[in-house]
Amino acid sequence: MRADARTDLAALWRRVGELAERCGRDAGEVLAVERLSHLSGVEPGRVRRVVEGTAAEVPLERRVHRRFLLLRQTRRDKHGREWPLAAIADDFGAPGASLGPLNAGTGLPRLGHAAGVQRFFGVYAGFLLADSKSAVERALALSAATGAAADGPDGLEDLSYRTGMTPKAIRLTLDGRPPRLPLKEQVHQRFEHLRRTRLREDGQPHSLAAIAKSFDASGQSLTRLARGEGLPNLAAAAGIQRFYGVEGGFLLADDTEALATALTGIERELASAEREEENPMLAVLRAHDVRSIVTRAGRLSPRGWKSLADHLDDLLAREGQLGREGETP
Structure with missing residues (x-):
């Protein structure tokens, strides 16, 4: 059964504020909408409405366009200028013109290009894709983690479930030697991991048709991905992740980031006002x-x-x- 449970953002907001105060920090600074906007990509004017549940979701194409513009506006070069499209695209071996439609808001980038843009600006792998609620939830979780106390995680199997990585890959990543898989192979492996670990109520994997239907596509559109023969487009990747209730960067995050995200989630779950020791895995x-x-x-x-x-x-x-x-x- 796919995961539909979502965090109560208003409650998380309150917990983060209380945790900040217990740690001697200014809750207003920790929860400043400008800071959360910088972390999440959600415009400052929408942050509180998203938390309150009153913000209508923005269509994927417009959301990705706005967040790309926000990256260029807020992550500038050392001279204070916006990075040119050519410099961004050159970082992942593409021509600057390939980002023209994204910059103009007239089309979505290819999945590999979206991964390259996020890597270039040093933001998490779901920055362009995550819906507003997920983005703000992640930003709040990061805020909570700055002062949260935690015990150790429940083991490699739990981390494997959360990240889509094998226990061996997790051990290598913790040792500073993360496996470097081609993006196509990584996305394929994590898609198969989702199908294998997030089953229907009858214990069987969801069919390609059922997954694709959730975002108005045909099951055939996912056949090449299931075979490991190609990458889905950006809209399909967003739909797959939404279907399984995982973070917007699940398919794209490199191993180090995927593991850090899982550990942050565990730290948040284990947070306690009575404890001050740091999560040893982090x-x-x-x-x-x-x-x-x-x-x-x-x-x-x-x-x-x-x-x-x-x-x-x-x-x-x-x-x-x-x-x-x-x-x-």
Whole structure:
């Protein structure tokens, strides 16, 4: 039976505010609509209405267009300018013209291009796809995780269920060696994982026809994906994820991000006002990431260090954070 249960955002909003205050933080800053908008891609004026359940959902094509424009407006280069389409597309080996329809709001990008845009700007893999409720829910969960206390996760099988990754891939990722699958193979594997682990009430997998019907398509449109022979279009990917009740980036997130998202969810579930210890799995993940980066950077020449610093400036600028000069781009 597919998962339809959705978080009560108003209740989550209150819990995050209370948790912030218990941790000595300003709840107004933690729950600032501008901050949540930056994390989720939902326009600031819609955030409160989404939380209250009064905001009508925006059609996928317009939603993806608006979020792309928001990325360009809020994640600028180190000189404070919007990234040109050519620079964004070049990062994933495509011509700038391929992003023209997305920028103009006249068409959806290919799935691989959407993945490339999100990777370029350093946002989570469902940023362009997630519906408003999912996007705000994720932003609130991230806010809660900054001060939440948690125990360890329930094991590799639970993480596997949440991420679509094998236990072996999870262990490798925690060790700083995430498997690098081609996008087509990754999407195929995670689609099959959904069909295998989210079954009908009678214990059988949902048919391709039933999945496709939920977003007004034919079962044949998913045949190549089921065989591992091709990628779905962006609308089909959004429909599959909505059908199974998983996050908007489930099919696209790389292993590190998928695992971090699952751990954040576990941390939120286990949050308790009486505990202050950090989720050990999150700590392990961060420690491995940092140690891996520092170890490799230590082998760089002075020229390499400068190149790395320039790259970090660009990356920080994309994410709207401070560069080396301490100025906000």
